[in-house]
Amino acid sequence: MDTLIVRPFRCLRERGDFDLTTFPYAILIDGLDECKGEARQAELLTAIRLCLLTTDLPFCIFLASRPEMAIRTALDPGGHLQAVANHLPLSDKYYAAKDMCRYLRKRFQDLSPRVGNPQWFTEKDIDVLAEAASGQFVYVATAFNYISEPRGSPADRLKIVLTWTPHEGQAACPFEALDRLYTNILLAAKEAYEAVDTHRGNDFLILLRIYQLNSAHAHFDGIQPDILHSLLELESNAAEILISDLHSLVTLEAGSRLSWYHKSFGDFWGEKSRSKDLFVPRPRLCAHVARYYMQFIIKIPLEFVYGT
Numbered sequence: 405m406d407t408l409i410v411r412p413f414r415c416l417r418e419r420g421d422f423d424l425t426t427f428p429y430a431i432l433i434d435g436l437d438e439c440k441g442e443a444r445q446a447e448l449l450t451a452i453r454l455c456l457l458t459t460d461l462p463f464c465i466f467l468a469s470r471p472e473m474a475i476r477t478a479l480d481p482g483g484h485l486q487a488v489a490n491h492l493p494l495s496d497k498y499y500a501a502k503d504m505c506r507y508l509r510k511r512f513q514d515l516s517p518r519v520g521n522p523q524w525f526t527e528k529d530i531d532v533l534a535e536a537a538s539g540q541f542v543y544v545a546t547a548f549n550y551i552s553e554p555r556g557s558p559a560d561r562l563k564i565v566l567t568w569t570p571h572e573g574q575a576a577c578p579f580e581a582l583d584r585l586y587t588n589i590l591l592a593a594k595e596a597y598e599a600v601d602t603h604r605g606n607d608f609l610i611l612l613r614i615y616q617l618n619s620a621h622a623h624f625d626g627i628q629p630d631i632l633h634s635l636l637e638l639e640s641n642a643a644e645i646l647i648s649d650l651h652s653l654v655t656l657e658a659g660s661r662l663s664w665y666h667k668s669f670g671d672f673w674g675e676k677s678r679s680k681d682l683f684v685p686r687p688r689l690c691a692h693v694a695r696y697y698m699q700f701i702i703k704i705p706l707e708f709v710y711g712t
Contacts, residue, residue, distance in 0.1 A: 405455045413461060429462050436469035445474035449485060457488045470589075470652035504534040504544045511548050515558045524559045532566055540666040543582060550578040579668070583679070586653075586672045590682050593649035602639075610692050611636065612646050612662075613673075613684045616654075619661035629660035635696050 409431075416422045433452075439445045456463050469475050471493070478485040508530045516522045537543035551561045565578045577583075594608040614636070618627050627635070633642050643660040653669050654662055664670045676683040 405451050409463075410455050410459070410461065424462075430464050430466060431456070432466045432468075434468045436467055436475060437472045442472065442474040445472060446478070449474065449478045453484055453488065457485075472651075473648055476651060500539055500541055501534045501537075504537055504541060505530050507541075508533060508544055508548065511552070512558075515552060519558050521559075525562060529562060529566060536667065538665070538667045540668060542585065543579075543666070543668050546579055546582045549581065579672075579678075582668060583672055586669055587679070587682060589650065589653060590673075593647075596649050597646065606638075607692075608646070609682060609684050610689060611638070611642070612650075612654075614689055614693060615643050615646060615660070616662045616664070617686075617689065619657075619663060633660075635693075635700060637696070 413427075416427075417424060436445060436448065439448055452465060452467075456465055467475075467489075477483055479489060479491045480486060509527075512525045512530070513522070516524065533544055533547055547565050551558050551565060553561065561578070568578055590609070597603055597608040598606065615632070618632060629643065630640070633640055636642070639645060641660075643656055643662060647654045647656055647662065653665055655665055657663060672678050673682065676685075
């Protein structure tokens with residue numbers, strides 16, 4: 405970075421024969437989370453700070469990324485970027501529905517000549533897609549890519565997206581690209597969690613699903629977080645550790661309660677035909693919790709049971 409950006413710019417400035425006011429000062433870096441490994445991500449962030457942010461250079465740096473651990477650590481209070489960066493978390497603070505509607509409306513209008521009917525879509529169609537996205541722009545982008553596929557009818561494909569209900573053997577897969585994204589994120593989080601020596605033997609997917617369903621009171625009877633940690637023989641901050649690499653999809657609320665940022669992620673993981681090997685059936689979750697309940701009961705001293 406010093407060789408490619410810093411030194412050449414300083415040379416231009418020292419020559420004095422270059423109008424620096426015409427120089428493009430903005431540097432856009434997208435997909436920082438795509439750097440392989442947390443160490444590489446942290447190294448790049450450190451290089452950006454040392455070379456571009458704490459010098460006399462006039463650059464404005466725009467970073468776009470999923471909130472991976474190295475990136476969150478740098479931006480959190482006490483992190484080395486916290487004092488020099490403005491953090492705009494799009495997942496929970498920014499409601500992008502208007503932008504999504506504007507995007508879809510323009511894209512659909514561009515398809516109108518191909519359809520041969522400028523009224524082939526309605527504002528209600530756009531609103532339904534934006535609402536289903538629940539703040540996730542990649543959802544509407546994926547939907548549009550499917551709808552605009554050149555070998556299909558946009559009107560027919562729009563109808564498929566709006567009415568699609570997944571089931572085994574279904575030919576239409578409008579959200580296949582989104583499913584691949586969710587699959588890769590979950591697999592990476594699973595690998596990182598289970599690689600820690602104290603987590604060996606723990607099934608990441610089962611634990612994450614148990615915590616989420618317990619938070620939603622969807623299947624378990626709202627077990628208190630401290631009791632759930634103890635019952636499953638996990639750390640007191642188990643929920644926080646479980647979502648360390650899932651902050652783009654999951655939020656941790658008060659009382660160690662998990663919730664999905666995006667409805668589409670819940671739809672993906674709750675349907676076996678979409679999540680495939682990542683799907684965890686509820687009977688398996690119940691069996692897992694029941695096994696730990698039985699172990700807990702067995703450990704209770706007989707004196708306590710009989711009151712002697």
